[in-house]
Structures are given as C-alpha cells and as structure tokens.
Amino acid sequence: MLRIPLLDLHRSLGGDIGVFAGFETVMSYGDPFAEHMAVRRDAGLFDISHMGRIYVSGTGSMDLLDLLVARDMRESRDGSMVGPTAFLNESGGFRDDVMIYRFGQDRWLVVCNAINRDKIFGWISKWISDRGFNAFLRDVTLDTVMLAIQGPRASEYISKIGLRDANALKPLEFMENLDTRFGRVDVISRSGWTGEDGFEIVSSPSVASEIIGALRSSGVTLAGLIARDSLRIEMGFVLYGEDIDETINPYEARYWVFTRGKRGCVGCEALGEIARRGVSRVRYMVRLKKGLRIIPRRGYRILYEGEEIGYITSGSYSPYLERPIGMGYIRSSHSLPGLSVDVEVRGKYYEAKILDYPLIKR
Amino acid sequence: MKQKYLITHLLRGEGLSEISVKGYRVRRDLLYTETDEWVRVEGDIAVVGITDYAQKKLRNIISVELPRRGSSVSKGESVGVVESIKAVADLYSPLSGEVVEVNERLRDSPELLNHDPYGEGWVFKLRISRREELDSLLSAERYAEKIGRE
Numbered sequence: 001m002l003r004i005p006l007l008d009l010h011r012s013l014g015g016d017i018g019v020f021a022g023f024e025t026v027m028s029y030g031d032p033f034a035e036h037m038a039v040r041r042d043a044g045l046f047d048i049s050h051m052g053r054i055y056v057s058g059t060g061s062m063d064l065l066d067l068l069v070a071r072d073m074r075e076s077r078d079g080s081m082v083g084p085t086a087f088l089n090e091s092g093g094f095r096d097d098v099m100i101y102r103f104g105q106d107r108w109l110v111v112c113n114a115i116n117r118d119k120i121f122g123w124i125s126k127w128i129s130d131r132g133f134n135a136f137l138r139d140v141t142l143d144t145v146m147l148a149i150q151g152p153r154a155s156e157y158i159s160k161i162g163l164r165d166a167n168a169l170k171p172l173e174f175m176e177n178l179d180t181r182f183g184r185v186d187v188i189s190r191s192g193w194t195g196e197d198g199f200e201i202v203s204s205p206s207v208a209s210e211i212i213g214a215l216r217s218s219g220v221t222l223a224g225l226i227a228r229d230s231l232r233i234e235m236g237f238v239l240y241g242e243d244i245d246e247t248i249n250p251y252e253a254r255y256w257v258f259t260r261g262k263r264g265c266v267g268c269e270a271l272g273e274i275a276r277r278g279v280s281r282v283r284y285m286v287r288l289k290k291g292l293r294i295i296p297r298r299g300y301r302i303l304y305e306g307e308e309i310g311y312i313t314s315g316s317y318s319p320y321l322e323r324p325i326g327m328g329y330i331r332s333s334h335s336l337p338g339l340s341v342d343v344e345v346r347g348k349y350y351e352a353k354i355l356d357y358p359l360i361k362r
Numbered sequence: 363m364k365q366k367y368l369i370t371h372l373l374r375g376e377g378l379s380e381i382s383v384k385g386y387r388v389r390r391d392l393l394y395t396e397t398d399e400w401v402r403v404e405g406d407i408a409v410v411g412i413t414d415y416a417q418k419k420l421r422n423i424i425s426v427e428l429p430r431r432g433s434s435v436s437k438g439e440s441v442g443v444v445e446s447i448k449a450v451a452d453l454y455s456p457l458s459g460e461v462v463e464v465n466e467r468l469r470d471s472p473e474l475l476n477h478d479p480y481g482e483g484w485v486f487k488l489r490i491s492r493r494e495e496l497d498s499l500l501s502a503e504r505y506a507e508k509i510g511r512e
Contacts, residue, residue, distance in 0.1 A: 018421070032422055226448070293425035293472070295445060295450075
C-alpha cells in the first residue's frame with residue numbers, strides 16, 4: 001500500500017483516511033457535501049498527490065510524446081499545458097487520459113491517473129527502447145506533493161498567502177520554480193478538475209505542508225476525494241477505470257482529447273476508422289428526481305420502457321442540484337438528451353433524464 | 363464505602379463499558395452479528411442498529427430503507443438497506459420476530475447512523491419470537507475479535 005506523503009498531517013487535521021488507487025489518502029474531512037459546496041461557492045483545497053507525475057526529458061522527448069498522445073504536440077507552447085489528452089492503444093481505446101506540461105521542447109511533465117502510473121511509465125519506456133528515442137523518464141510521484149485549490153475565490157486565497165504572481169496565469173498556463181515565503185514551488189498551474197477556477201501546485205512535502213497551513217488559516221475549506229468525485233461528475237468529467245478504459249474510445253466517451261486528422265500516432269489511424277464507421281454507444285449524463293437519496297452506481301442498467309439501452313459507469317449525489325446524478329453509456333439509437341428513461345436500482349426503476357454535460361453551468 | 367465508590371466509578375469509565383479495536387467502538391452491553399448489526403435486549407424487545415465499525419466502513423450515509431412496522435422477519439433476513447456515498451449495504455435482522463417500531467427520524471436524518479450509531483441512530487425494534495436465537499449472537503469480546511481480524 002502506498003500513501004500520500006502528508007498523510008499524517010491530514011490525519012491530524014481531521015481527515016477521514018481511505019484507499020484510492022492503491023494510495024492511502026483523504027476521503028473527506030467529515031462532511032463531503034459541505035466540501036463540495038465550498039468548492040462551488042468559495043474555495044476548497046485537495047491533496048491530489050496520488051496523481052502520477054512523470055517528467056519526460058531529452059532531445060527526443062517531443063517526438064516521443066507526439067508518437068504516443070492523440071494531440072499534436074508541435075502546436076504546444078512553453079509554459080502551457082496540453083490537455084486533457086490521452087495515450088491510446090492501437091485500437092483507439094484509452095490507455096490513460098493525461099495533462100502534459102510543456103517546459104520546453106526537451107522537457108515535459110505528464111500528470112496521469114494514479115491507477116495507470118506503472119502502466120504509463122512502462123508504456124513510454126517501451127517506446128523509448130523500441131525506437132531509440134533520446135528521452136529519459138523520472139517519476140516524482142512519491143517524492144512530491146500535488147495540491148489543488150479550486151473555487152470561485154481560489155485566486156483571492158492564492159493572493160492572500162502571497163502567491164499573487166500566479167494570478168497572472170491564464171487557464172492551462174503554468175509557472176516553474178516560483179519562490180514563495182514557504183520555499184520553492186516547483187510548478188503552479190491554473191487548472192483543476194472541478195469546473196471551477198483554480199490552481200494546481202507541485203512542490204516538496206515540506207513546502208506543501210506550509211501552504212496547506214497558510215490556506216487553512218486564511219479560511220479555505222479542506223476537502224477530500226469524495227467531494228472531488230461528485231464535483232467532477234457534475235461537470236461530466238470522466239474518471240479512468242470507471243468511465244473510460246482500454247475498451248472505450250474517445251468518440252464513444254465524447255472526450256475530445258485528440259487533434260482531428262493527426263497521423264502517425266499510436267491509435268490515430270484507428271480513431272479515423274472509428275469516426276468513419278460511427279459508434280454504437282455514447283456517453284451521456286443521467287439526472288434523477290430531486291430529493292431522492294440514492295446513488296446510481298457503476299453497472300446499474302438504464303432502460304427505456306423496460307428495454308435495456310445503457311448502463312451507468314459512475315454516479316454520485318449532487319448536493320448542489322440536490323439529487324442523484326451519474327453518467328454512463330447509452331445505445332446510440334437512444335442517445336437523446338431530454339429523453340426520460342429509468343435507472344434500475346436494486347430491482348426498482350427510478351425515472352431519470354438523459355442530459356448532456358455539464359449538469360451545472362459555470 | 364470507599365471501595366464501593368471506586369467500583370461504581372470504574373464501571374462508568376469508558377474503558378469498562380467499551381472496547382476499542384483499531385479505533386472502532388464496541389459497547390460491552392450489546393450483542394452483535396457477523397454482519398455488523400448490534401442488539402440491545404430489553405425484556406422481550408430487541409433494539410437493533412448498525413455498529414460503529416459498520417458506519418465507519420460505509421462512511422457518509424445518505425439514506426436508509428427501513429423495515430415495515432408490523433412485519434414478521436426471520437433471523438438473517440434482509441430487512442433494509444443502508445446507502446452511503448461510497449457503498450450500499452443490506453441490513454439483516456439479527457433475530458426472528460415482529461417489527462414493532464422503526465426509527466422514523468432516520469428518514470430525514472440518516473446521518474444519525476454516523477453520528478450516534480449506538481444511540482439516536484438505532485434502526486428498529488422487534489418483539490423476539492425465538493429467544494434461543496440470542497445464543498447465536500456474538501458477545502462484545504467475540505465481535506471485537508472479528509473486527510480485529512478484518
């Protein structure tokens with residue numbers, strides 16, 4: 001079992017500790033609904049150190065990444081993130097969805113899903129040795145901390161703790177080696193996975209621990225992965241292993257992680273073929289009735305007049321919409337936003353509506 | 363006199379009325395099931411709830427499906443469902459009998475199961491029909507051992 005570096009700090013601050021993707025980490029600080037609402041209305045702080053962080057460097061690193069990811073890496077700019085994009089398999093299925101930071105043509109940071117860290121490290125390594133790229137990998141996941149401060153007031157809090165310079169960042173831009181009163185921040189970016197404005201920070205555990213303390217004193221709500229999950233579902237953001245995997249392609253997921261018409265990357269030819277052929281299932285959201293206190297869970301069936309037309313891949317209860325929400329794959333013949341369907345929960349049918357994402361307007 | 367005071371004092375102390383296993387509270391005055399329900403016997407009535415271990419494993423509980431008042435239930439029968447953000451768990455009747463009361467407050471405040479599992483978070487009461495079934499329930503010590511193994 002792995003553990004995020006600051007687990008003891010979170011425990012001492014009242015964190016409810018659980019396991020996600022093989023990491024002991026913070027599930028909540030006791031009240032995930034309040035944490036969710038804090039992110040929508042004010043700001044919340046997540047420790048997302050479980051996320052994989054792999055540096056790719058060397059003169060061949062741009063060609064290497066351009067071969068392996070579905071977006072055109074040549075169009076990227078220094079100081080900007082590419083993404084979300086994806087590593088695909090030869091059939092066009094998802095190996096992983098990732099964010100890639102471009103420091104320069106010769107240096108990149110790949111942030112991948114925790115459950116795929118070994119797989120992606122191995123996948124990139126294999127291509128380096130097969131094709132002889134001049135490229136090197138360094139996995140810093142277990143030695144660094146990654147924080148996400150998210151919410152409409154995130155930039156105010158960032159200023160309050162003295163990181164005002166970061167407010168100059170536009171969405172998906174980042175700064176490197178920012179000197180702060182807490183010490184050096186390796187990377188700070190304007191990004192997140194909640195649908196809100198916000199920042200993501202990579203630093204040493206000691207610097208991160210100071211930042212957590214300062215943000216907490218300034219009034220930011222500490223939040224855990226349960227709230228992070230309900231926030232991303234409201235926005236229709238996918239989670240690898242739940243909503244996408246090796247057998248699902250970006251068209252089915254309607255997850256636009258690729259540059260259309262890109263040639264020569266792993267999975268790119270397959271993508272072209274998929275688009276010509278069309279898809280038989282499509283990812284959509286479902287929204288259940290207000291006030292219901294159930295959760296549509298992975299594998300639950302979606303029906304229309306008793307006939308199965310799809311299945312749920314992830315769901316939650318939205319404290320913002322005060323109702324159960326979820327997402328799943330619907331047979332393309334019935335992928336009709338607005339259509340009333342049923343979700344089967346333990347043998348009972350609950351009325352739901354097929355909707356496009358996001359479920360909330362930001 | 364002095365000794366008697368001391369004993370009373372000790373009996374009231376947390377250490378004697380509760381066992382703590384890996385941070386989970388097990389009350390000594392209750393009986394337990396393998397499926398993490400607790401039972402308090404009050405004459406021919408059994409009060410049933412879910413244990414501190416169960417609520418902590420489930421985490422934030424958002425709803426409870428309660429058994430129907432007046433229904434006859436058998437030992438081991440699924441009589442309700444506890445849903446948390448993380449998971450869904452069946453609630454099993456620890457004994458056979460008739461459901462004489464359910465905790466209506468749980469419909470609007472299911473979080474009582476998290477906040478006070480052995481008190482305000484009780485789930486239902488049944489009139490015991492087969493008293494010999496009490497022998498099959500676990501003592502606090504045996505239940506604590508079970509948690510310790512998991």
